[in-house]
Amino acid sequence: MIEQKGFTLWFTGLSGAGKTTVAKALENELRARGVKVERLDGDTVRESLTRDLGFSKEDRDKNIERVTFVAKLLSRNGVGVLASFISPYRETRAMVAGETTNFIEVFVHAPLEVCAERDVKGMYAKAFAGEIDNFTGVSDPYEEPLSPDIQLNTHEETVEQSVAKVLAYLEEHTYIPVFEGQQA
Ligand code: ADP
Numbered sequence: 001m002i003e004q005k006g007f008t009l010w011f012t013g014l015s016g017a018g019k020t021t022v023a024k025a026l027e028n029e030l031r032a033r034g035v036k037v038e039r040l041d042g043d044t045v046r047e048s049l050t051r052d053l054g055f056s057k058e059d060r061d062k063n064i065e066r067v068t069f070v071a072k073l074l075s076r077n078g079v080g081v082l083a084s085f086i087s088p089y090r091e092t093r094a095m096v097a098g099e100t101t102n103f104i105e106v107f108v109h110a111p112l113e114v115c116a117e118r119d120v121k122g123m124y125a126k127a128f129a130g131e132i133d134n135f136t137g138v139s140d141p142y143e144e145p146l147s148p149d150i151q152l153n154t155h156e157e158t159v160e161q162s163v164a165k166v167l168a169y170l171e172e173h174t175y176i177p178v179f180e181g182q183q184a
Contacts (some may be wrong), residue, residue, distance in 0.1 A: 004036055006075035007175045008100040009166065011084040012093060012145060013108035014137045015123060016115035018154035019084035022108060022162045027082055029163060035176050037080040040067055047087075055134040061092055068096045075101035080175070088142045102175060106166065107148035110155040112137050 009026075011019040023039055030037045042063075045157040046053070051067055053059040064087055071081045081100070086095050097103040115137065116124040127135035134140040145151075150169050170176045 002178045004080070004143040005101035005102060005175050006076045006080065007097070007104060007170070008071050008075045008081045008083060008163045009098075009104050009106055010087070010093065010096060011082070011106045011108050012087045012148075013114045014110070014112060014142055015135075016118045016120045016153065016161065017108040017110045018159070019086075019108045022152060022154070022166070023082040023084045025159050025163045026166055028079060028082050029167065030176070031112070031174065033179055036078065037082055038074050040070060040084070042085045055140070057089070060088070062130055063075055064092050064096065068099050071096070071100045080170075086142070087125060088136050088140065089145045090145070097110075103175075104150065104173075105145055105148045106171065107145045107151045109144075109151055149171050 009023075011023055013019055020041055020043070023041070026122055027039050027138065045061070045067055050063045053063050064085060067083065067085065071083055071148070074081050087096070093105060097105070110118075116128070119125060122134065124138065126132045127138040130139075132139070136142050150166060152165060154162060157165075167176075167179075171178045
């Protein structure tokens with residue numbers, strides 16, 4: 001048995017850019033290939049581990065700090081971590097990179113207009129109406145990654161294409177074995 005390498009795929013991008021959608025599809029594919037993975041998602045983590053936190057810069061940083069601690073433990077023990085968090089600040093993402101094993105920054109990109117048009121959770125309408133403070137991309141900053149390891153342009157590619165890009169990266173960097181069978 002070859003020991004599995006841990007890694008931390010860090011999906012960052014605006015709300016509605018496609019972080020969760022791609023991470024879920026990727027999770028299914030990796031599990032089907034027998035890779036040990038754990039998915040950490042902003043929306044679910046905020047209902048448990050960090051339910052006491054809001055969206056000020058200080059609380060956002062605390063949210064990421066706690067999640068980073070979990071990602072650190074998992075990734076150093078051979079688990080592939082799929083983390084989807086808006087994580088708007090470059091400095092915070094650099095901190096995550098320093099703490100976790102085999103950190104891979106995935107910029108999930110779609111123009112703000114596209115994310116607002118999708119409005120998956122109805123949040124953009126509220127943000128544009130001024131009903132939500134600190135909404136990333138509208139009333140709060142999003143610092144785009146300057147040199148992400150992978151960039152997904154979800155307004156131009158299908159979910160399958162985005163997933164294939166990440167899988168190719170993982171295979172190229174020998175984080176997962178090259179898959180010879182049928183794509184699930
Ligand atoms: P986030 O997790 O970044 O807030 P979600 O994954 O919740 O975003 O929502 C993204 C939305 O965009 C979903 O409704 C998804 O079906 C749609 N979408 C369209 N094309 C893509 C793509 N190529 N990758 C990911 N999502 C896409």
